[in-house]
Amino acid sequence: MTAFGDGRAEILRNDTAKPVTVPMPTDAELGALGLRLLTACLSGDRATVRCLHCPSVEADRLRVLGVYEGACVGVVDRRNGVLLDVCGSRLALDAAVADAILVEPAAA
Amino acid sequence: MEGSARATLRVALIGNPNCGKSTLFNALTGRNQKVANFPGVTVERVEGTYVHEGTAVSVLDLPGTYSLAGDAPDEMIALDVVHGRAPGVQMPDVFAVVLDAENIERNLYLATQVLELGRPTVIVLNRVDRLPAAGMSVDVVELIHALGAVVVPTVATVQEGIGRLRHAIARAPDLPPTPLRLRRPSGAQDAAARRYEWIADVMARTVSRTVRSGPRLSDRVDAVLLHRVWGPLIFLGVMALAFQALFTIAGPLAALLQSALGGVAAAGRSVLPAGDLRSLVLDGVLGGVGSVIVFVPQIALLFLFIGVLEDSGYLSRAAFVMDRFMRPLGLHGKSFIPLLSGYACAVPAILATRTIPQTRERLATIMVVPLMSCSARLPVYALLIAAFVPATTVGGVFTLQGIALLGMYLLGTGAALVSAAVFRRTILRSATRALIIEMPSYAMPTPRVLAAAVWQRVAVFLRRAGTVIFAISVLLWAMGHYPRAAGPATADAQLAQSTLGRVGHAVEPVVRPLGLDWKIGVAMVASFAAREVFVSTMGTMYAGAENGSDREALAKRLRNARADGSARPAYTVAAGMGLLVFYVFALMCTSTVAVTIRETGSGWRGVGWAALQFGYMLALAWGAGFVVYRVGLAIGLGVAA
Numbered sequence: 159m160t161a162f163g164d165g166r167a168e169i170l171r172n173d174t175a176k177p178v179t180v181p182m183p184t185d186a187e188l189g190a191l192g193l194r195l196l197t198a199c200l201s202g203d204r205a206t207v208r209c210l211h212c213p214s215v216e217a218d219r220l221r222v223l224g225v226y227e228g229a230c231v232g233v234v235d236r237r238n239g240v241l242l243d244v245c246g247s248r249l250a251l252d253a254a255v256a257d258a259i260l261v262e263p264a265a266a
Numbered sequence: 267m268e269g270s271a272r273a274t275l276r277v278a279l280i281g282n283p284n285c286g287k288s289t290l291f292n293a294l295t296g297r298n299q300k301v302a303n304f305p306g307v308t309v310e311r312v313e314g315t316y317v318h319e320g321t322a323v324s325v326l327d328l329p330g331t332y333s334l335a336g337d338a339p340d341e342m343i344a345l346d347v348v349h350g351r352a353p354g355v356q357m358p359d360v361f362a363v364v365l366d367a368e369n370i371e372r373n374l375y376l377a378t379q380v381l382e383l384g385r386p387t388v389i390v391l392n393r394v395d396r397l398p399a400a401g402m403s404v405d406v407v408e409l410i411h412a413l414g415a416v417v418v419p420t421v422a423t424v425q426e427g428i429g430r431l432r433h434a435i436a437r438a439p440d441l442p443p444t445p446l447r448l449r450r451p452s453g454a455q456d457a458a459a460r461r462y463e464w465i466a467d468v469m470a471r472t473v474s475r476t477v478r479s480g481p482r483l484s485d486r487v488d489a490v491l492l493h494r495v496w497g498p499l500i501f502l503g504v505m506a507l508a509f510q511a512l513f514t515i516a517g518p519l520a521a522l523l524q525s526a527l528g529g530v531a532a533a534g535r536s537v538l539p540a541g542d543l544r545s546l547v548l549d550g551v552l553g554g555v556g557s558v559i560v561f562v563p564q565i566a567l568l569f570l571f572i573g574v575l576e577d578s579g580y581l582s583r584a585a586f587v588m589d590r591f592m593r594p595l596g597l598h599g600k601s602f603i604p605l606l607s608g609y610a611c612a613v614p615a616i617l618a619t620r621t622i623p624q625t626r627e628r629l630a631t632i633m634v635v636p637l638m639s640c641s642a643r644l645p646v647y648a649l650l651i652a653a654f655v656p657a658t659t660v661g662g663v664f665t666l667q668g669i670a671l672l673g674m675y676l677l678g679t680g681a682a683l684v685s686a687a688v689f690r691r692t693i694l695r696s697a698t699r700a701l702i703i704e705m706p707s708y709a710m711p712t713p714r715v716l717a718a719a720v721w722q723r724v725a726v727f728l729r730r731a732g733t734v735i736f737a738i739s740v741l742l743w744a745m746g747h748y749p750r751a752a753g754p755a756t757a758d759a760q761l762a763q764s765t766l767g768r769v770g771h772a773v774e775p776v777v778r779p780l781g782l783d784w785k786i787g788v789a790m791v792a793s794f795a796a797r798e799v800f801v802s803t804m805g806t807m808y809a810g811a812e813n814g815s816d817r818e819a820l821a822k823r824l825r826n827a828r829a830d831g832s833a834r835p836a837y838t839v840a841a842g843m844g845l846l847v848f849y850v851f852a853l854m855c856t857s858t859v860a861v862t863i864r865e866t867g868s869g870w871r872g873v874g875w876a877a878l879q880f881g882y883m884l885a886l887a888w889g890a891g892f893v894v895y896r897v898g899l900a901i902g903l904g905v906a907a
């Protein structure tokens with residue numbers, strides 16, 4: 159087993175999380191748009207992701223993992239953070255990031 | 267391929283974390299590599315070779331990555347290779363993209379990015395045996411048409427499809443390149459959506475799923491294991507049982523080893539004439555190396571336990587459960603995996619921090635990982651607990667000794683968490699990133715893979731015993747026997763005036779406040795290179811007529827040892843407890859110091875972090891040992907065990 163060359167200097171370059179400056183919509187504003195926070199969904203609900211209101215580095219990560227704007231996701235469990243069904247895979251999100259995902263509930 | 271490099275075909279395995287890539291690597295090359303069920307386990311560049319129809323094939327196992335735009339250090343290693351930027355690594359001739367068949371839709375995201383590069387690529391559809399249970403089937407022929415690449419179904423755990431895969435890899439460079447062409451929107455937001463839309467279209471043509479009624483079995487299990495209350499309690503229960511098992515299951519095995527070593531010692535005494543050579547072989551080598559080797563059963567069990575947690579998929583659940591407790595300390599769940607790995611060995615644990623994308627969180631984790639009690643501390647704990655803690659049964663199942671061992675692990679863990687909080691609130695302050703973590707499917711660990719992983723780690727331990735500890739044991743023996751006392755002298759008198767004794771007396775002022783004497787000082791100094799040397803040093807110094815590899819005998823000698831020239835016990839219970847705590851906190855491992863230097867930036871920057879790590883842990887160790895000793899005296903533990 160050997161380590162890769164001297165590329166480790168790059169390891170230390172990643173403090174790039176930017177704060178989100180746009181304020182989160184209020185519950186009333188969300189309701190008027192037919193949206194809700196992912197954490198407001200119940201276990202078993204399905205919803206379409208409409209907005210990722212989190213720092214870009216986290217939003218990009220979510221998109222790569224299938225939680226992109228327009229993706230249909232299922233809420234498997236939301237008692238401790240949120241466990242999502244994404245393309246058949248299970249993705250666990252802590253409550254803070256789940257609170258930054260705005261979704262449109264799918265019709266029952 | 268160019269020039270002479272054509273003689274070897276270079277293949278890079280790339281895929282999402284936890285897609286079975288490392289198992290496939292082992293199946294292809296026959297090399298045993300660490301395989302685990304947690305994202306990011308492959309943190310080093312690992313290579314193996316095989317020969318196919320006369321052509322040597324070199325296989326490079328890349329760290330798992332979800333896309334060609336990852337920002338975690340381990341992902342960047344994979345990206346550097348894919349883009350031909352990795353120093354000292356030639357661009358692979360063939361990419362083998364490994365897909366977890368059960369999670370094919372999400373895994374195709376990375377596959378489409380690799381296919382867009384237009385390099386010779388083979389798609390490996392791994393774990394196809396799990397498809398029926400998941401209610402899925404994949405039309406492989408249609409998938410080949412959709413992707414424009416060869417697709418080989420495999421089950422790496424049982425070597426199924428490996429021959430076909432080797433054949434496909436050998437043919438790949440000769441096939442005409444057919445790069446995938448997806449329309450490229452401008453923003454990251456649209457790019458991901460467009461790619462997943464394309465994948466959804468492919469899925470509709472190639473994958474059929476039976477409609478399920480009700481939640482999956484794994485979801486029902488997760489409802490318990492990820493529960494806010496039950497989750498942490500179950501995790502704690504699992505850990506408690508595991509540490510108790512280290513004593514109860516490994517005990518008889520260790521006794522067998524001790525008996526075997528006793529037999530070797532007896533044979534040595536009958537063959538070798540009395541004198542320095544016999545003393546060197548029996549007291550120096552067998553007493554020193556043997557005292558460490560007897561811990562192999564416990565260490566193997568520890569690695570087996572961690573391997574089962576990883577390979578079953580539980581470790582990721584534990585990380586998620588623990589995230590809630592880590593976050594107030596400035597860490598998140600991903601830091602938990604390196605910390606837990608630290609129970610086995612700090613070196614791979616520090617390497618595993620590469621899965622943490624945020625620099626300051628990663629540095630804080632590196633700084634505290636060595637506080638987690640690694641396997642090398644186990645011999646020290648076991649000896650001192652056997653010497654100073656009675657084996658009283660508690661609650662019918664546990665013993666005071668088992669509880670004490672768990673206590674040492676909890677103390678180290680607690681110190682690591684508190685230290686992390688201090689680092690994150692002072693010199694490593696920054697916002698904590700969100701935890702976004704894939705929950706791998708539950709899987710029954712494969713005994714063959716587990717056994718290989720355990721053997722690999724035990725072999726490292728034995729190699730250390732056969733090299734570093736052997737050398738130190740011989741050196742210590744020589745230092746303990748020379749210069750010779752003038753005229754006849756007792757063993758203690760000889761030791762006292764030997765080089766070892768002089769070193770011990772020189773450091774005695776430092777260890778005396780901890781209630782310890784110069785002999786323990788010698789063992790502590792010797793164990794700065796590797797902490798398990800403490801046991802071998804004590805084994806060498808207390809070998810005498812008894813077999814130095816016998817832990818019980820050594821523990822008994824420690825209990826019965828008398829202070830120089832008096833009837834007072836040399837080591838009181840309070841001093842023993844203080845010494846135990848000292849070893850919980852002290853960083854005595856040159857390998858850990860070296861890997862810290864390398865992983866925190868190399869050069870003086872790395873040296874600075876390593877010096878800080880070593881210094882604060884040593885100060886913590888001495889301070890805590892002193893406090894425990896003084897409190898022990900105050901509550902009446904200043905007596906012999």
